[in-house]
Amino acid sequence: MFLTAQHQIPNVRSGNNQWTQDRESTLIGMLARLQYNYKGKYLLSAAVRRDGSSRFKEEPWGVFPSVSAGWNVSDEKFWNPLKSTVSSFKLRASRGTTGNQGIADYSYTPTITLDNDYVLGVATNQNLILGATQTGFANPKVRWETSVSLNGGFDMGFFDNKLTLSGDIYETKKQDMLFPVLLPPTAGGGNNAEVVLNVGDMTNKGVEFAMNYQHAGKLSWNAGLTYTRNDNIITKMSGSNKIIYFDDSSISGHDNDQDLVTALAEGYEGGAFFLVETAGTIKTEEELATYQAIVPDAKIGDLKYVDFDKDGTIGIGDRQYMGSGTPEFEMGFNFSANYKALDFSMQWYGSFGAEIINGNKALAYKVGNHQDLVYQWTPQNSTSDIPVNRNATHNNYRGQTDYWLDDGTFVRLRNISLGYTIPRDYTEKLGITKFRIYVAAQNPLTITKYDGYDPEVGNNGLSTRGIDKGTYPVSSQIRTGLQIEF
Template sequence: MKRIFTKFSVLTFLCFLLINSAFAQNITVRGVVTDDDDKTSLPGVSILVKGTQTGTQTDATGSYSINAPANATLVFSYIGYTIKEVAVNNQTTINVALAPSSQSLEAVVVVGYGTQRKIDVTGAVANVKGEEISKQASTNALSALQGKVAGVQITNSGSPGSSPQIRIRGVGSVYGSVNPLYVVDGVWYDDISFLNPNDVESMSILKDASSQSIYGVRAANGVVLITTKKGKGKTTVSYDGYVGYQRATNQVDMANGTEYATLINEQNSVQQKPLSFSNTAQYGEGTNWLNVILRDALQTNHNVTVGGSAEKSSYSFSAGYLKQEGIIKTNDFERFTGRFTGDFTPVDYIKLGYNVILQSNQSADLPGGIVYKAYTAAPVVPQFYADGSYGDPNDYPVGSQPNNPRAQLDFFDQNSKNYRVTGNVFAELKIIKDLTLRTSFGGEFGNGEVVGYNPVYKATQVQRNDNSLLSISRAETRNWIIENTLTYNKILGDHRFTLLAGQTAQRYKSYALTASAYNVPNTRDGDRYLTLGTPNGQNAQFPRSINDSGDMSTAASYFGRVNYSFKNRYLLNASLRADGSSKFTGDQRWGYFPSVGAGWIISDEDFMKDQKLFNTLKFRGSFGIVGNSGVPTNLSTILVDQKGQFTAIYNGQPAQGGSITSIVPPVTYWEKGQGIDLAVEGTSLNNRLNFELDFYEKKTLNGIFDIPVLGSIGTSGSSIIGNQASFRNRGVELTLGWNEKLENGFSYALNGNFSINNNTVLSTETGANPIFAGGSAATSGLLSTRTIVGQPIGQFFGLLVDGIFQNTAEIANSAQSASARPGDFKYADINGDGIINLKDRVSLGNPSPKYTYGFNTSFAYKNFDLAVDFQGVAGVKVYNANKGLRFGAENYSKDFFDNRWHGEGTSNSYPSADIGGGQNANPNSWYVEDGSYFRIRNIQLGYNLPASLMSKLKLQRIRVFADAQNAFNFFKYTGFSPEVSGGNPVNAGIDNSVYPLSATYRFGLNVTF
């Protein structure tokens, strides 16, 4: 190895001698490169002598020096800025100001394993700058993308510390992981909840198969590339912080005490039972249980960053602290982050660097279904009695309604903690001038712990616990990735190309341990140990339990790519990646993922030179194949469940039995995505207008599904796992932007995006037989979604409501069962056979939105700045399961009380109070509601203190701001929020106790020293 390194060093030295000799007759040009807006110096700017391979970079102070012919042209390029060409004309000093260019086709964007000018990219790549992310009141950087990028759907959850759901151009996979791949500074991750949004420099979203295929093994659901902030120029210290609060919005109005008592009496009447309440008026307003569990929640966030660069090094350190209370009482989240990044160049041909991110968080968790419990709790029951004891539903004639939500919150004791260290170290060796070797080793080390304690208590007759139980779960993650790449850049006359070859090896390993013990004392300081509980064997009624599990998979990959440009006008991009994964078996372990993309910059053609309409105009098209290994390990292994009830006695001896939990095929194939993208993009009207129009089609072939089957065939898990279906997403994306700076100091930017996506199942292994899913207690156990050829994945499926039965005569003349009663749903006899049954079910709507859109604005005048963002979705349905999740005397919404059937002619749209009776709970069209919404996503007003004051204070910048996020929401949905996420697409869009939507109001400060 030493000999090889010595050869490289000698070769490099000889190259330098040749270069110096070749340019002896040239002149030396020096200068400084700055930002055109704030005049700060820009380190790391690339300067190239046009038409040659001669180049350099600016140093930490933005200064550069380069040998060039006296009549040469210098090309200055930097990520996020417009490329600028300057003629030398015998000048020895050339200072250059680069203009920020977030929308221009001349901007440099991050792509897989490198960067490119936006105008040279042949795939669909969207870029969002870190400053846009920091304007949002989001604890996760992904949340800030909502409404910013065409074709990207973000579904947020209001729960503190939760990660949003992201879909790039629709559903890419159904089983296993359905999330995109995240690459942070070159390291692969399954999520980025560990990342402080304030540390993000830029995010690139790879949307089409051509741009994604270089990450073939994990690119089926898209790729998000994230670059964190690096040190630039002289040392600076910055503080960014805010304090604010969150408040529940669009809270569902519930029936009050009197209305509830009236409804329960009506339910009893329909069921021919005695009335529960003799005097409904005595309960008045009663208890609003949603107000009992909800609160205005404080939120504070503080970040300090120190960064800078010297002649041969750069560094950046940051620390962040976030404290977020949940809008549900007792729920909170606290996070600490630290980031260290740096690089240095000990000799001219070697560069070394590192990126390290530290994160720890802890949260006070919520009991499962607490929102549903408050939604359905009886308002006739008080929170507390006068003596301070808990209100007991069993003291009231409310039937099977045993829950006091306040008691459930007070006695629930569960806390989660997570620790994570991630990052990488890298080295770059410039073997010869145009050839660079990069080696990177990175990974993540994570520990998580969940401790739950159920103490001895008695709140009500039902809400009580006589024996304490301590449960502890611990999980570990140990992942690593090694990547080696060779990059060769060359310019030969009109020909410019970049060759990339690489190799990757990865390992994913996890381990989990769960244990519990009864009768652990409730110590005052909270230190509880399993050994303090009842020992095994001492009391069979209180056994200790311990379970562990683990998983490990490995992957190996080889890839290559060529980028070619002729006359900076005709573009070609081609790549091939081979991935092998231990998750698959035999000949199926390796998958091959090719791609090709082409571009034509039409505006550079001679026949376009005299036109005035377009400044730039480009057409591009691409094709690619990507893969998905985000499925469980040992997918083709038959799993057997052994339980006590499977034990049989033979000859007086117990014999342990078992049941197959899933049926799997002998071989599971790679799930592949195949896509095309055709687009036109450009700028017009003196580069003030930019536009991009994409048409895409992506197919998922051999998609892996988990299909429910009847337990009667001998499986207790009731599912078949394997390659079951192929499906397609097809759509159109439009992005428009307008940027203008006026002479009076006023500038503004208007950017909008609009997307249409249609999801269609192309084929299934089940043939004409649908794949059903979506069963829950809310649907009486019946399956509420269907996946079938020609329709979207997981569309809602059920009976069509055709009114409400007004009297017994209508029932007698209908096709419905004689057990129906006045006030029940009247179902349409779709097949006309005179019987209402499962054969009359129809498609009820698509849980995936057909239309997504966003409109983002920014305005600046002197020291003031204003940003207003809008966002929405349309063409989507939500299954409001909360309305039917009833087991007795749960409460009703005010909307239901006002519109219910309570006698002949009172309503033909809402049923009687006996919503859970008969066939009313069957999946039907009444539960499926419009999930479209429009919101003002964010409004932020900022003010920069005058430069004269900053000079006196010896500060670079002080900015104060105030904003409101999600304060204005417009939708027809009768639940808390139509923004309903779901992990598996066949079960998506079912609202069963969604965390309430909230608005965030903040006051913040940005200071740079």
């Protein structure tokens, strides 16, 4: 089967979303692979994919080659003098490309959405007219997003592999990233109209290390440590617009908050926060008179915005880069031990350097039920930096400011358990091969400065990462039990 111009123009027909549309989508893939192994010492693998997608019109085909190689250095004769200390040593490297066609069908052609009815007429002579509007705008030049990855790494074992160490350094370049771009209502598509564009390029660079030690004896134990760091940067934005805000990056996700805060911007990491800096509340008449030169309708107790671009007004130009939901680095620690009939294990995880926007707090402010509002600015509480509750859409509670920004660093004890196994000399008489009593806990401890429910807010890859829109917190459990085997 071939992808031709005819195959790429199926009819969307009825329906206004992916579940009700009568639509067609075609993906064709071809793969060739070569693998070579010489005595387990030299390893080579090469592959190439050729994929075709009906979601692209002018360039439906993409070619994605990859190659990897490995060398077991410790299998060489010259390594023999070192084997008593460094028992294994392997080097590896790879270069690979992958494609992404993760966009909606028919993004290359304009689409009409039904159920946009309108009432026409005056007074008693009004009629509901069936209507439709164009909400999908054409981009016939949309093409494959390509990721090119380079990786180099090593694996080492010391003292008969009691101590193991592995490391990776990598770089991934995303080219022609695919994203839907929100269009203004003046484009003719109404609210939330979009067009899919290849918006630019992004580079990810990082390192990963893992170390593990095993000790055998009367007290046997195992400990493992991991470290990962990833830095990404938008290296190119296509066209003249060097910053694009994600259309789903409002901080509370409700209709009373339309400020978008997460963006792709050239020179910054993907999903960076761009916010207006605040400087507390207006506390005196002198401060009010000065601030009214920028915001004429401001009142005492309002939140002060910083005029970053010094143009005498507060606007989009006053937004500043203020981090992102991406941590600077992450670490993990695992430990387990056994002594006679006792066993113990625990697992820790830490995320460092990320920021969180507390949209859950913002929503509670907007609806007037957050506990902080008891301490908002009043003439009797004139030193408070909690702004006055005027209404949900007032500047005091808008999502575009750093008022909701928090430190997202945290360390969490994910799992811990302590168990005791009754010796088999006692249990075998009852036909039981194992009788273990244990107490365990899941997520019992989190160390963080974040004042929301849970710093591990998750969300998607870029647009809402680090935005807490009321994310259900991770549950904590403490349990005890019996493990019986017959």
